[in-house]
Amino acid sequence: MAYNDKVIDHYENPRNVGSFDKEEDGVGTGIVGAPACGDVMKLQIKINDEGIIEDAKFKTYGCGSAIASSSLVTEWVKGKTVEQALAIKNAEIAEALALPPVKIHCSVLAEDAIKAAVSDYQAKAGVTAEGYEVCKSAA
Amino acid sequence: MKLPVYLDYSATTPVDSRVAEKMIPFLTENFGNPASRSHSFGWVAEKAVEQAREEVAKLVNADPKEIVWTSGATESDNLAIKGAAHFYETKGRHLITLKTEHKAVLDTMRELESQGFEVTYLDPKPNGLLDLEAFKAALRPDTSLVSIMHVNNEIGVVQDIAAIGHICREKGVIFHVDAAQSTGKVEIDLEKMPVDLMSFSAHKTYGPKGIGALYVRRKPRIRLKAMMHGGGHERGLRSGTLATHQIVGMGEAFRIAREEMAEESKRIRVLRDKLLAGIENIEEVFVNGDLEQRVPHNLNASFNYVEGESLMMAIKDLAVSSGSACTSSSLEPSYVLRALGRSDELAHSSIRFSIGRYTTEADIDFAISLLKNAVQRLRDISPLWEMYKDGIDLDTVQWAAAAH
Numbered sequence: 001m002a003y004n005d006k007v008i009d010h011y012e013n014p015r016n017v018g019s020f021d022k023e024e025d026g027v028g029t030g031i032v033g034a035p036a037c038g039d040v041m042k043l044q045i046k047i048n049d050e051g052i053i054e055d056a057k058f059k060t061y062g063c064g065s066a067i068a069s070s071s072l073v074t075e076w077v078k079g080k081t082v083e084q085a086l087a088i089k090n091a092e093i094a095e096a097l098a099l100p101p102v103k104i105h106c107s108v109l110a111e112d113a114i115k116a117a118v119s120d121y122q123a124k125a126g127v128t129a130e131g132y133e134v135c136k137s138a139a
Numbered sequence: 140m141k142l143p144v145y146l147d148y149s150a151t152t153p154v155d156s157r158v159a160e161k162m163i164p165f166l167t168e169n170f171g172n173p174a175s176r177s178h179s180f181g182w183v184a185e186k187a188v189e190q191a192r193e194e195v196a197k198l199v200n201a202d203p204k205e206i207v208w209t210s211g212a213t214e215s216d217n218l219a220i221k222g223a224a225h226f227y228e229t230k231g232r233h234l235i236t237l238k239t240e241h242k243a244v245l246d247t248m249r250e251l252e253s254q255g256f257e258v259t260y261l262d263p264k265p266n267g268l269l270d271l272e273a274f275k276a277a278l279r280p281d282t283s284l285v286s287i288m289h290v291n292n293e294i295g296v297v298q299d300i301a302a303i304g305h306i307c308r309e310k311g312v313i314f315h316v317d318a319a320q321s322t323g324k325v326e327i328d329l330e331k332m333p334v335d336l337m338s339f340s341a342h343k344t345y346g347p348k349g350i351g352a353l354y355v356r357r358k359p360r361i362r363l364k365a366m367m368h369g370g371g372h373e374r375g376l377r378s379g380t381l382a383t384h385q386i387v388g389m390g391e392a393f394r395i396a397r398e399e400m401a402e403e404s405k406r407i408r409v410l411r412d413k414l415l416a417g418i419e420n421i422e423e424v425f426v427n428g429d430l431e432q433r434v435p436h437n438l439n440a441s442f443n444y445v446e447g448e449s450l451m452m453a454i455k456d457l458a459v460s461s462g463s464a465c466t467s468s469s470l471e472p473s474y475v476l477r478a479l480g481r482s483d484e485l486a487h488s489s490i491r492f493s494i495g496r497y498t499t500e501a502d503i504d505f506a507i508s509l510l511k512n513a514v515q516r517l518r519d520i521s522p523l524w525e526m527y528k529d530g531i532d533l534d535t536v537q538w539a540a541a542a543h
Contacts, residue, residue: 003452011452017520034538035484035523038446042522059522063448067520116539 003064004098010068015075018057020044028121032112038062039106041070043113045077045085047121053077053085058113065103069093069110077114082121085114143458144502148343148436148495149292149320150460154388155345155496161391162347165384173381174372184383191390195339195352198397199318199327207353207373208381212319213243215338215353216286218377219315220247222363223284223336224256227313231281232256235274237288238478239263244286244317265480266429267296269303278310288317289337290324293475293491294428295437297325304333313361319343319351323396324404324434329354335361339393341385345496346392350385353377407494408435410503414492417507421514423527427476427489438492441476444524445517447487453513457506460491 003011019042022029026047033040039062046055056074060067072093077085093099093107154162165187173188175181189203196203209215224234236248238260248258259277264270269287278285285307290297300316307314314333319340321327329337337354341347355361355376369378415438418424423443442450447461461473472486481489492506518524526533 011449014520019525031522032539035533036482036538038448038484038487040522040538042525059520059525061444061521061523062446064452066446067449 006097007064007068007099010071010097011064014058014067014071016055016057016071017059019059020046020055020057025124026121028117028119028124030113030116030118030120032116033062033109035061039066039109041066041109041113043070043073043110043117045114045117045121047082051081053080053082062106062109063103065097065099066106066109068097069099069106070113072096073110073114082118086118088114140501140505142456144456144505145458146492146494146498146502146506147458147460148498149295149491149493151342151348152345152495153497154342154347155392155395157395158346158388158391162384162388165387169383171383173383174370184381187383187387187390188381191386191393194390194394194397198322198393199329199337199339199354200331201329201354202357205329205354205357207355207376208386209351209353209377210349211342211351212241212317212338212340213351215340215351216241216243216315216317217247218353218363218366219336219338219355220244220284220286221251221366222376223313223315223361224251225364226362227283231279231283233259233279233282234284234286235259235261235277235282236286237261237263237269239267239291239293239475240286240288241292241317241319244288248286263478266432267291267294267427267475267479268429268432269298271299271302271306274303275306278306278312282310282312284313284315286315286317288320289327290318290320290434291428291475292320293473294439294479295320295434295493296428297321297432297434299432300334301332307335308333320434322393323400324436329356336363341389341392344392344396347385347388350382350389352389403496404435407498410494410498410500411435411438411492413500414438414494414503414506417503418510421511424514425481425485427479427481436494438494439476439489440492441481441485441489442514443485443488444521444527445488445514446521447472447489449517450488450490450513453517454490454509456509457492460493461487461489 020027029044031042042059044057045053048054056077058070058074060070090107090111169183171180171184173184192203192206195206252258304314313335315336316334317338323344335356339352341350365376367378372378425441427439472483476486
């Protein structure tokens, strides 16, 4: 299977690999996929008081396209607001990486990972007692 | 070091230069049709064909009259299974085989099913070997043919062909063996083994692609319904002008195999065991298939918590297979490993290493170091490895699979 250069680049030099402490305030963790499907993505975002995603980390079990999709996403969400991050569409990811049709589902999973991470963050923020109102708009 | 390093000998082998040398004159100089009985062009070609036939017979201790030339082991499998099933139809229409057989056997069996035959596909034991008790229990009065391969192409395990053959003999059932992966690797003695039909391939034993043979026992005589008609070549079993250069190649390849197999296997075993030791060092690695009842050339291992395709990409300087060559283009996990009871994930993350005549120790050292680095790198970015290290039992996790 011949891979596109962009995918290979992310695969050889993945950006933002790692983990945050998921209990930490401001951290949202999304885990999507399943081992039996051959794809599991863990995306974590760190959101500051202004509601901007200031950092992101990922870990992925999956093929080159899956790794590339999640790596790309960590780059894209940094510096964005939560709403902007939620607006990222899998088609944009697929286009940026020139994913072939058989690998489109990797980009879908990456989009879902963003939503899952945001959702986790919002659930935690909603429950926080002293909660600064970060959850301004329901996406 | 030439990259990629070739460790896929079970997929195919390079033609030995001695074989190539022997073949070439039959392309441009001795180009006669072996069936041309009336002139020397034909006689020369016929002589070469018969010498090659003897070499094939010698490797397996058979009579040259029992060797039929085909286009390869796939055709031999087809001819043997369809040919015997149809010829002995009145005896019964039940066939038995093993789930881990090559597709050339399985797909042929499926085709016969669509023609009204009944097929039992037995499960192997987790080590890949046939359960003889389960096999005996599966035999019926209307069983006409059994097909079990000698050496498995994916995991390299060696079936006890002699024992299976004796059981078949007792019950009067015809026994076919696909030996495509065994020639030159393990001893085959058809005088001692009660096998009725055996398929051979040239390109797995340093011969050219596109030529093979089928052994058809004469004592007791096995009959087949031919598939290729037109001219009556090969005692009516397989019509078509014989490809002299191909046959000469196969004969020479099998001669070399007979003469060099013992030494070569020793050397290869040492290399394979070195590779095994290097891999066993890595945590959470599982060898697929019995290690004892196995050819010395094969190693098949699964690397847990690392996805197979990404692993293949990480070791692209090694020419290996994940699963078998015929399934490496599809995204499905290996059906052979699934039949052994391996989970989808382990079946997906398996690599088959097969060593051969030209593999060096440097190749093995390179492979080990490349693997270690690749597996570590991928585990460093794997959430499953992280969870495993944190002591989480992955079987208990509720996965939120995306709705695709």
